[in-house]
Amino acid sequence: MKVFKELSLIGKTSNLEALMSEVTSLLDNGWSRDTIAENKFRKDVLGDVGNVFCISAPDTSEHPGGQIWLMENETGVLSVTNIVPTSKNELSMDEYNAILDEFFNRYISSLVDKHRLRFNITPGVITLEDITDEKTVSKLRLFSRAANKSTGSSHPLDKKRWFDFIISAHINDSSLSTDMLIRWLTEVEGWADEMAHELAIEYEYGRTLLEYYDKAGRKQ
Structure with missing residues (x-):
C-alpha cells in the first residue's frame, strides 16, 4: 500500500x-x-x-x-x-x-x-507485515480470502476466522489502525468500501471490548 x-x-x-x-x-x-x-x-x-x-x-x-x-x-x-x-x-x-x-x-x-x-x-510503500505481527497478518488473510465479500463476517465460519484475527491483534498488541485495515481490505483484497468500513467498526469495537475486559472484566 x-x-x-x-x-x-x-x-x-x-x-x-x-x-x-x-x-x-x-x-x-x-x-x-x-x-x-x-x-x-x-x-x-x-x-x-x-x-x-x-x-x-x-x-x-x-x-x-x-x-x-x-x-x-x-x-x-x-x-x-x-x-x-x-x-x-x-x-x-x-x-x-x-x-x-x-x-x-x-x-x-x-x-x-x-x-x-x-x-x-520512511518508505512510500508498506505491507501488513510492516505494521503488525505475522500471526495476525496470517489470520486476517485467511479471513479475507475465505469469506464471502458480500456478507462480511456474518457466516458462522467467517465469524470464527474474523474473531480469531481480532483476538490475535489484541494479544499481540497490533498497531493496525482502522484506516489501514480499510485501505488493505479495499485496495489489496478488493472488498467493497461499505463492507470494509463495517468490518473496521467491528474490529475497533472488538479491540476496545477486549482491552476493557483485560482492565476490568476479570475483576467482576
Whole structure:
C-alpha cells in the first residue's frame, strides 16, 4: 500500500539550525525558503514553538509546487510535518513523496554527516507485515480470502476466522489502525468500501471490548 513518506532529522538543536542555514544558502532552480510564511505561522500560533522552516518547491515535470514545513516539535528532532500544495488543491501520495524525495536527495542527504545529525525517512510503500505481527497478518488473510465479500463476517465460519484475527491483534498488541485495515481490505483484497468500513467498526469495537475486559472484566 502506498503511504506518505515521513522525514525526521535528529541531533542537537544548534546542529539542526546550522544544517537549515546551509540548506537555505544552497537552494536553487526555483527552490526557496519562505520566511514570510514562517513568521506568519509563528504569529498565528499561540504559545512558544520550536524551530519552524518553510521550504518552497517549484512546479516541475516531476511534481507540482509545494511548501515543505519542517518543525522541531520535540527538542532535537526536526520533522517534515506537512507538504502544502501551491499549484493545485491537493497532492497525491506520489506527488507528496516526489517533493520530499527531491528535497532530501538534493539538499539534505549529503549534509547530515557534516552537521553530526541522523535521519529517518520512511518508505512510500508498506505491507501488513510492516505494521503488525505475522500471526495476525496470517489470520486476517485467511479471513479475507475465505469469506464471502458480500456478507462480511456474518457466516458462522467467517465469524470464527474474523474473531480469531481480532483476538490475535489484541494479544499481540497490533498497531493496525482502522484506516489501514480499510485501505488493505479495499485496495489489496478488493472488498467493497461499505463492507470494509463495517468490518473496521467491528474490529475497533472488538479491540476496545477486549482491552476493557483485560482492565476490568476479570475483576467482576
